[in-house]
Amino acid sequence: MPENSVSKPRTKPPEERRDELMAAAERLFLEKGVEQTTIEEITTGAGVAKGTFYLHFSSKADVLQALRARFVQAVLDGIVAAVGGCREEDWRGKLAAWSTACATGYLDAAGLHHFAFVAAPPATREGLSRNILIDHLSELIADGAGENAWSADDPGFTAVFLFNALHGVVNQPGIAETTSARAELLRAIEAHFLRVLGLRSGID
Amino acid sequence: MPENSVSKPRTKPPEERRDELMAAAERLFLEKGVEQTTIEEITTGAGVAKGTFYLHFSSKADVLQALRARFVQAVLDGIVAAVGGCREEDWRGKLAAWSTACATGYLDAAGLHHFAFVAAPPATREGLSRNILIDHLSELIADGAGENAWSADDPGFTAVFLFNALHGVVNQPGIAETTSARAELLRAIEAHFLRVLGLRSGID
Amino acid sequence: MPENSVSKPRTKPPEERRDELMAAAERLFLEKGVEQTTIEEITTGAGVAKGTFYLHFSSKADVLQALRARFVQAVLDGIVAAVGGCREEDWRGKLAAWSTACATGYLDAAGLHHFAFVAAPPATREGLSRNILIDHLSELIADGAGENAWSADDPGFTAVFLFNALHGVVNQPGIAETTSARAELLRAIEAHFLRVLGLRSGID
Amino acid sequence: MPENSVSKPRTKPPEERRDELMAAAERLFLEKGVEQTTIEEITTGAGVAKGTFYLHFSSKADVLQALRARFVQAVLDGIVAAVGGCREEDWRGKLAAWSTACATGYLDAAGLHHFAFVAAPPATREGLSRNILIDHLSELIADGAGENAWSADDPGFTAVFLFNALHGVVNQPGIAETTSARAELLRAIEAHFLRVLGLRSGID
DNA sequence: AATGAATGAGTATTCATTCAT
């Protein structure tokens, strides 16, 4: 009974199904956040039944990590290519290439990086780019620039840049567990802050 | 029969109860994450009944935001005091004071800042301080330092610093919506990267 | 220390407090339904503290039943007065007066009857088949039958029949919003009452 | 080893599950009231897990309305069949058939009508003044009036009047418990219906 | 009489995961 022998087969190569599920998950995670997305929405989005999800992933965290790995690898590939295009001895060029390629990879992912590394608490989506600490720092930078203590084209940008940098280094697990490690950390932060503003660090 | 003349009154001033609830919530959020903490655990931790929670907060998000506000304000107070201790014209000192006071505030809070701005997905706790992109950048910085292209006391630190800085500026909502804004963003990131390594940016 | 000797006394005569609570409850029950109204809303509406409610009523069902009793009594009073105004032998007039007075009482209560009889399941399961209004009507029908004013095999049945009919037509949302619609409604009810007792309506 | 070739499949056709859930809900609503019945009790009663309820209904109000719709439709079907059995010009017979069929439908439902119309506040506020049974009765009255079988100034009003009257008398606890009481009740309802339309009841 | 902080039992609803087909 070859009634529908050419009907589209319900079964697809695993690779393809997996990709479709990841695509659906990525879109939903971006749209409404990881926490707010249900497995059922992912399978509906991918056009398969609920149970099919578990044929390819073991949990929501599993897709998330697959997405993460894919994203990071893609950015890294871009960086490697860009940096590789520089002359061997052009270190400044390499550094510039690194920053640009990394930022480009992020921007192209349009928000994917947000949940790639961090969870997205809607209420705090702006927490690291807009808060009273950043405002305060921004003002300080602008004031100093006004007094020619340093130059700063865009104090707001530099403030976000520095605040996140600080937040990141301070947030490393296990950092500053001893008094001396802490002192060293603070010294390093300070030196980097000064450098960003074009000042030599005190020790040099 | 003054058996219990100082017997603990079941009812306390609202202020005090609220603080106890916040303290219990903070401890639990730190210990097991915001998501993993139950309202009931908070009230049990504060030694009150479940319903009492709702006499002071409307939801878990509500306590979280109260905690956040308190933390940020405390850090800001420390910064203001530190910066205020500098001579009016000592801009370098002010900047150094800012970085140190802010970092100190964070470190003293012992992890509180983590959920203050970001949600804490256990699996990704290290996402922003340890990943292949940071490793790659760290290596690049170390290599360049080895070739005297720049100096870097601690390439790993600088890599985390720069990676988070980049992540932060790139993650600003609405940034880089136009082509020119994007170009400008990339240029600014590059310039800041170069400065951190002690290089003049190309334009200067 | 007569600091505020003329300040309004917190305590009022029980009667008055009770009335205020009933008034608040009635308003809220009408506005948002019995089920949807909380004790706290009632006390807030009456301008007293939560605990005060329990000084006057034992539960929400208790106020409801007090409201019910008051409403039914008021309607009955109106009926008795109206019927009493008829000549002793004017049975048709008495029946017409009964229907009009009862309907008027209902309409004036503007929806109160809805929850007075309907919206309280267990306690009122018998509300529409056994109450003092039905008893009164039943008696009137029996008396009239005894005087051969009309025939009624089962006055109790007919009373329940008529009472429910009246309740139903009067309870139609939006009915009797204008004066003329109201007059027309009363006329129609009266005519139907007379017909049920086998009397020609006045107009015919 | 055909030990259980007819083993009960855990999964059943949706239709069947839905019916089982409705049956359990109906029984419980009747036994202890809508308000007092828990979703969990319904699922336990239907022999399924709690979550299964939400596969078929969105809330308790949802089952209630499904029950209501089913009940009303069943009564209407009975009425249509009964009325359809009358000769075209036998208006008195049609009206009598209507009252008897409707009352019978109600009595057979043994209390279901109570919560079908009464015990469900918001959505059913109009239940007793606007439903398909009333519409059907209204049409019958209008048609009969058009044929001069009786006079009716406002068929819609009379329909609401009669429907509520019938609903009330039928809803009396303990009524029609014996076959003869039931016959007597039906006879009385019919007689009152005829009287309202100005017809002499058959017996007289 | 009045207060209002505290209580905690009671329940609806969600959703990841399983498994028989």
Next chain:
DNA sequence: AATGAATGAATACTCATTCAT
């Protein structure tokens, strides 16, 4: 490989009622 009905643990939130002051 795929399905989707069924599961049931997990939890936030409400609100009537109490009681120490």
